[in-house]
Amino acid sequence: MQYFITGGAGFIGSNMADRLLKDGHKVTVYDKFVTGHREFLEEALKSSDFTLIEGDCADEDKMAEAMKGSDMVFHFAANADVRRGLEHPMKDLEQNTNNTFHVLEAMRKAGVGRIGFSSTGSVYGEAEVIPTPENAPFPVQTSLYGASKLAGEGLIAAYCEGYGFTGYIFRFVSILGERYPHGHVYDFCKALGRDPENLHILGDGHQKKSYLYVGDCINAILTVVDKCSDKVNIYNLGTDEYCEVNDSASWIASELGVSPKFTYSGGNKGWIGDNPFIYLDTKKIRSLGWIPELTIEQAVRRTVRYIQKNPWLLEDGK
């Protein structure tokens, strides 16, 4: 099979590229290298089944040309800077909503009809039902990021109904693991590198968070794509557990071999639009036989070890 991955030089995209190549498929990565890293594609670039194209998802014609002959598109390119949405509200709209539209239009032009999409548990807003199932009560959006991804989901579903596409929509909790480029594990490692004695935590530290290891995430996506063929296939991806930011901070400190004093900014949210608790019901994906191999603690510790081995990532500033 031939796969086309937007954002394929990013965290999840590059892990997917490596996995698909390992499974014997052909892969084209399309990335504009604003947050993507060539270093993440080091292995992939050695393969004759791999093609790298530098381009912007806003450029429909270039994308359509590049994806000709592909059997499926994984659309992972996105603005994942969830926290700073309110500083530049147009970024989420352009990069997450409008670029999803451009990817769908490029697919129509290129005659490709299968799409996998990285959505987010943030689309549930402040969920009424926890753990939150895929068919939870119609949510009210609380962040520009969630709203922009929900809009992407809606476009994909409408293309499935209107143009006969098949859509795979994955609502992720936060993903951890190799090539993890931002978020609290990254921030805490960086802060503890500067000052191993103190760690300042946004919120009160009791925010509950659910995480999933990137390898488990890739397994889950490929399980759904392999086993499901509904018009629109929507799956939560997460583990059956959660942790508090305090737990995670302790594991990170322990893995780094430091014992910082924790201080807190206070309040039950890290930032405006931060959900105090995202915890997804994963019965639907588990019913397909998938189970995560790593616990949250194992995923956090593995991420810390990866960051320790790749200190350039902390300096990168992308």
Add this chain to the structure above:
Amino acid sequence: MQYFITGGAGFIGSNMADRLLKDGHKVTVYDKFVTGHREFLEEALKSSDFTLIEGDCADEDKMAEAMKGSDMVFHFAANADVRRGLEHPMKDLEQNTNNTFHVLEAMRKAGVGRIGFSSTGSVYGEAEVIPTPENAPFPVQTSLYGASKLAGEGLIAAYCEGYGFTGYIFRFVSILGERYPHGHVYDFCKALGRDPENLHILGDGHQKKSYLYVGDCINAILTVVDKCSDKVNIYNLGTDEYCEVNDSASWIASELGVSPKFTYSGGNKGWIGDNPFIYLDTKKIRSLGWIPELTIEQAVRRTVRYIQKNPWLLEDGK
């Protein structure tokens, strides 16, 4: 109070403008007159409390300047050409999603923090629960129109959370009444004008539809704005009844005094993405004391009489 109405030269917008002026408020209408009609503002233009500005919702700066001093925005400008979404998929994205973003940004610039928005029952897709309440199970989109309006809802809710806006989101069934400019009553009147002996109906005629009279719609909106002050207020607007397209066709023929033979294109959908049955649960809006004054049959017959008195609308082609 001073109100700013995008799409204020359109069907619902111009009815709202007249009503607000009648209630003693100041009104600015902002419209680009692509589907709007100057004729709809004949009465409003006689009032010294009324200002008309011709402009595009994509022009944030012009809008921001025009809305300065307003207490509230009604954002009704939209692409309402639900049926032909698949012929020009970008139109819904640009006019319903991106222009909602531009309206919100203009409001931030102008310091206006209250917005009323015309969404649609189409956001429920093929609803699992009928009649469909506001907190129905998380729906899957089936039309570009529904998807684009849902994206608009999401943006508004995120602005309420992130920037302290107050949002009023109304999920309409189809609206009928004075100045009704398109849709099946319009189409049937036009077709029967050409050939009073025959009427060709898309689908099998058994598609169930719910309608609401525009005057009742305006009353409902103003009731919610008056009585509710949550961060995000979401209300279905519809009647507690529905009809089949066959019923409606019969009322139209009866009101026109003709007896056509009905023929059918077949199938349970008028067009791809058409919902076979949109029927909204209106308990929430009724709990505020609002009730519709007209039945669906009365609304259909009143619409036919309006079209008969304004034959220019049928020639208009907008």
